[in-house]
Amino acid sequence: MSTPADCLFCKIIAGEIPADIVAETELSVAFRDINPQAPTHVLVVPRLHQPDIGSLAAADPGSAVALLADVRAVARAEGFEDNYRLVFNTGADAQQTVFHCHAHVFAGREFGWPPG
């Protein structure tokens, strides 16, 4: 598991690695995914290092709830009121590759179901 010292998203939050930041709150930072899978693809990341959303919810429920409100604000700021896909990949089998909790916010195209 990543620790803050070797965590990519902790480094982005700390400003040590550049990112296209679109929003910041006391508890989260939102930036554009470097490999976008939709016209809008933003990652909303809690400042607290936890490996996934379940761990965040267990460790700091308020931060997990705030993350959802921040997701909504980002989607609205991008011009998508209530029309976006929210994804939390959790674990390697679900294709999680960065083990610092992050919400993928996708918008701007139609999405298929079920997910691949």
Ligand code: AMP
């Ligand atoms: P996941 O596979 O759910 O762990 O998502 C990790 C996401 O981080 C992927 O969509 C990557 O494209 C994205 N990513 C990796 N490195 C960067 C970076 N330096 N800046 C922005 N997004 C990144």
Ligand code: ZN
């Ligand atoms: Zn981290």
